[in-house]
Amino acid sequence: MEIKITLVCPDCVGQSIKKNGIKSSGKQNYCCKDCGRQFIGDHALDYKGARSDINHRIEFMLVRGVGIRDVAEIEGVSIRKVLSVLTKSKKNILPKESHYDNLEVDEFWTYVGKKERKLWLVYAYHRETGEIVAWVWGKRNYTTAKRLRKKIEDLGVSFDTIYTDDWNSFIKAFSNDVHIIGKTNTVGIEGNNCRLRHRIRRCFRKTCCFSKKLINHIKAFRLAFFYINYGYI
Numbered sequence: 001m002e003i004k005i006t007l008v009c010p011d012c013v014g015q016s017i018k019k020n021g022i023k024s025s026g027k028q029n030y031c032c033k034d035c036g037r038q039f040i041g042d043h044a045l046d047y048k049g050a051r052s053d054i055n056h057r058i059e060f061m062l063v064r065g066v067g068i069r070d071v072a073e074i075e076g077v078s079i080r081k082v083l084s085v086l087t088k089s090k091k092n093i094l095p096k097e098s099h100y101d102n103l104e105v106d107e108f109w110t111y112v113g114k115k116e117r118k119l120w121l122v123y124a125y126h127r128e129t130g131e132i133v134a135w136v137w138g139k140r141n142y143t144t145a146k147r148l149r150k151k152i153e154d155l156g157v158s159f160d161t162i163y164t165d166d167w168n169s170f171i172k173a174f175s176n177d178v179h180i181i182g183k184t185n186t187v188g189i190e191g192n193n194c195r196l197r198h199r200i201r202r203c204f205r206k207t208c209c210f211s212k213k214l215i216n217h218i219k220a221f222r223l224a225f226f227y228i229n230y231g232y233i
């Protein structure tokens, strides 16, 4: 019986691989001819947290509503590993358009550490394309609403109409814009709020999962926003 294993470089995904001696553990060591990366191949690993596709798998689970502990258990890696992938994730999110016909704006309640430590997500959403265009974190007040208005401007985004509910801070923050108030126009963003509550474990309703650290909280949302906007992770 002959079993063939195709090896690719975990760094550059190149396929020109050569054997490069035996490790002290007795395992065959390989070397990438293109970038010089040395590795022993996924098939020979003892610790699953070192697999070449593990970081991607963890990120994918995190944006599909799987909690930290569940990911660790399912993948056979440590909780530390999962958290490290989360905190090291770098997703650059930029608006896809410079002008939108309309944007829906709403606030979304979350917390970090304990329920009393509320952290509001205030964000702008484009219903037709399902894109999260801009967002800020803060208290549920006028300052945060104003910061979102400024963020939209700083991102170089313009819009014809803004839709919000009748929260007073929105009325003040968007006073110089064409602003239409009413729940009927914010159906899109309400639907997206629901999507966030399904996709990010720490903001599920009635869950015991929550963010202990602010950085984890923000990273978990950024990861999900990237997945929602671009459709992949």
Ligand SMILES: [Zn+2]
Pocket (backbone or CB within 6 Å): 009, 010, 011, 012, 013, 014, 032, 033, 034, 035, 036, 037
């Ligand atoms: Zn390589």
